[in-house]
Amino acid sequence: MTVEGKENVTRDIVITGVALLLQGLTSYYFSSKCCESSSLSNDGSVDAALSKSMEPDPSTPFESFGFGLNVEVDFMWIDRINEGAGSAAYSSEPRLCLKPMGEIRLHPAATVLNYGQSLFEGMKAFRRVDGSIALFRPERNASRIKSGAARLLIPPIPENVFVKACNDLVRANAKWVPPYGKGALYLRPLLFGSGAALGVKPSTQYTFCIYCSPVGDYFKKGSDPKPIRLQAIEDYSRAAPGGVGSVKAAGNYAPCFKVQKEVKERGYDEALFLSVLGNGVIEEAGASNFFAVFPDNSIMTPSLGTILPGITRESVIELARNRFGCTVYERQLTLDDLKDASEAFCCGTGASITAVGSVNIASTEESIIFGEDGTTMGPLTKSIKESLLAIQMGTNAESNYSNWIHRIE
Numbered sequence: 183m184t185v186e187g188k189e190n191v192t193r194d195i196v197i198t199g200v201a202l203l204l205q206g207l208t209s210y211y212f213s214s215k216c217c218e219s220s221s222l223s224n225d226g227s228v229d230a231a232l233s234k235s236m237e238p239d240p241s242t243p244f245e246s247f248g249f250g251l252n253v254e255v256d257f258m259w260i261d262r263i264n265e266g267a268g269s270a271a272y273s274s275e276p277r278l279c280l281k282p283m284g285e286i287r288l289h290p291a292a293t294v295l296n297y298g299q300s301l302f303e304g305m306k307a308f309r310r311v312d313g314s315i316a317l318f319r320p321e322r323n324a325s326r327i328k329s330g331a332a333r334l335l336i337p338p339i340p341e342n343v344f345v346k347a348c349n350d351l352v353r354a355n356a357k358w359v360p361p362y363g364k365g366a367l368y369l370r371p372l373l374f375g376s377g378a379a380l381g382v383k384p385s386t387q388y389t390f391c392i393y394c395s396p397v398g399d400y401f402k403k404g405s406d407p408k409p410i411r412l413q414a415i416e417d418y419s420r421a422a423p424g425g426v427g428s429v430k431a432a433g434n435y436a437p438c439f440k441v442q443k444e445v446k447e448r449g450y451d452e453a454l455f456l457s458v459l460g461n462g463v464i465e466e467a468g469a470s471n472f473f474a475v476f477p478d479n480s481i482m483t484p485s486l487g488t489i490l491p492g493i494t495r496e497s498v499i500e501l502a503r504n505r506f507g508c509t510v511y512e513r514q515l516t517l518d519d520l521k522d523a524s525e526a527f528c529c530g531t532g533a534s535i536t537a538v539g540s541v542n543i544a545s546t547e548e549s550i551i552f553g554e555d556g557t558t559m560g561p562l563t564k565s566i567k568e569s570l571l572a573i574q575m576g577t578n579a580e581s582n583y584s585n586w587i588h589r590i591e
């Protein structure tokens with residue numbers, strides 16, 4: 183063989199090797215990225231969805247919806263990364279991650295199923311008065327899921343990737359964002375260990391998924407919302423110091439089902455969880471934060487630690503302080519303190535701002551009533567609720583808080 187011939191053979195071997203390597207990498211990439219239906223990967227449906235009209239679906243009865251999976255939307259976001267690949271491996275590419283809404287594939291040994299290595303978020307996309315669509319402070323959810331990921335040893339999603347994924351999912355499902363004043367598109371980002379392993383240790387693979395659904399009110403109250411009735415529970419607790427109460431771990435929620443069921447059977451709307459430290463120290467009202475309002479224009483809410491740092495809570499504190507001139511205390515708040523309160527409310531993305539009419543103490547059967555008879559929303563609760571809604575809906579000049587609004591593009 184001539185020297186030239188040898189060079190050709192070497193070149194052919196190198197080309198074949200590179201081709202095989204590329205083929206391997208491509209199939210690995212697509213098997214990890216496109217684990218669910220891959221039918222949208224290259225057929226242009228994603229591009230079409232991202233450029234089509236943002237008008238709400240005219241034949242959907244959005245106004246009749248409660249808080250639930252009311253319709254099957256078009257798209258979900260789904261991305262999988264392998265352990266060790268790190269945060270940079272999360273994709274922000276809608277052509278890879280937007281899939282038809284549907285079931286997801288999971289091995290029975292997945293860490294999420296066996297050991298509960300899982301976080302979630304809750305967010306709403308609103309149709310504003312001008313017809314545009316906006317998310318409320320999504321960067322705060324991005325930051326919260328990042329803290330949760332650090333606690334559960336999950337590779338954190340870069341905050342800009344999280345916000346872009348939410349943006350693109352809403353854009354692709356824009357027709358499912360209810361018309362102005364008729365509800366919201368609720369987004370449920372999930373981040374969990376999806377790798378199969380028997381050993382009690384963090385996962386070898388992680389899934390970042392976002393699904394969504396148009397929703398109405400969390401507490402079904404109709405057009406004239408009456409305050410809800412809470413029952414304070416002393417024989418169950420939700421979180422303890424050093425635990426995971428301050429992150430949105432999926433495992434925090436199932437243990438509350440039994441408590442919530444019992445509370446509802448006794449005729450109340452939601453459980454008010456107390457601290458494991460005793461003395462009637464208040465923590466949270468189900469899946470929402472709790473506030474008490476006092477006649478001297480001060481408001482009090484439990485300090486952070488074992489409770490979820492709610493984004494609505496943070497926004498209420500800002501509005502109460504800077505818009506309504508309230509003195510805001512984030513401190514230990516007890517059932518005894520409530521006896522001096524004139525109003526109470528709970529707040530959250532799902533719950534919005536919901537007036538609390540009374541708190542019943544399960545162990546003593548005593549009830550603390552707010553306002554005259556616990557059936558009307560207090561004036562400060564009403565003002566804060568309307569102010570927050572106006573910012574979310576763009577119904578008046580709320581320029582101070584325009585940075586709370588992420589417009590969907």
Ligand code: PLP
Nearest residue numbers: 469470471490492493494530531
């Ligand atoms: N507390 C708990 C336990 C929750 O699940 C939620 C809802 O996410 C909240 C409080 C309120 O948080 P946010 O205002 O961020 O929705």
Ligand code: COI
Nearest residue numbers: 304305469530531532533
């Ligand atoms: C939310 O308010 O978004 C929540 O996640 C609470 C609840 C619906 C689980």
